């Protein structure tokens with residue numbers, strides 16, 4: 050499979066409101082793709098459609114081999130297992146340690162063997178340079194460290210596509226760069242990433258394919274300061 054995502058003549062609605070129309074895009078394996086656009090132009094609605102939080106009711110769409118038009122409620126957990134989703138506000142469980150946060154996800158996604166589970170937790174924490182912090186609680190970590198843990202969590206089941214919705218939105222510029230370095234490293238190791246962001250400084254520092262939401266459309270932009 051070459052593309053991990055395509056949308057053809059797709060429209061995205063919030064209730065009766067048309068948010069985006071006639072979307073024709075494709076994301077191929079191994080790409081790092083930005084999704085930009087002003088507040089309210091539909092980035093979150095777009096991302097939600099991709100992880101099936103919002104149904105696709107018009108056009109065609111396929112993501113990691115799931116048809117977004119015909120997807121059944123009971124298939125959603127299986128789709129989400131093939132996706133890694135990272136949010137602006139980290140969404141770690143505050144009542145347990147980092148290790149237990151990650152073990153919880155493995156259990157919920159069908160892992161049984163304790164030794165294999167601990168090995169996997171260690172592997173993903175290592176990828177985000179957080180191997181020594183597994184015993185800590187989320188509130189004992191900085192925002193950047195919590196986001197790195199959230200990225201580790203997204204990697205647990207070796208996803209075919211990582212969807213990151215404003216992953217640096219709550220972080221200061223220096224910490225944003227640290228998180229971005231982790232995402233770049235993961236991408237270099239073969240993971241495909243779609244990242245919604247407001248942060249033009251990151252786009253300039255790490256140029257890559259860019260999709261823009263504007264006036265109910267999504268289109269690819271050529272990266273030049275003036276077009277952003």
Ligand SMILES: Nc1ncnc2c1ncn2[C@@H]1O[C@H](COP(=O)(O)OP(=O)(O)OP(=O)(O)O)[C@@H](O)[C@H]1O
Nearest residue numbers: 063064066068086087088089090091092093094095
């Ligand atoms: N649950 C909802 N019900 C109805 N309309 C909604 C809902 N969520 C968002 N919208 C509308 O859909 C449009 C797109 O919103 P969306 O959150 O996708 O934009 P965004 O580009 O992600 O903005 P932001 O950067 O502020 O998150 C907006 O006009 C918004 O008011």
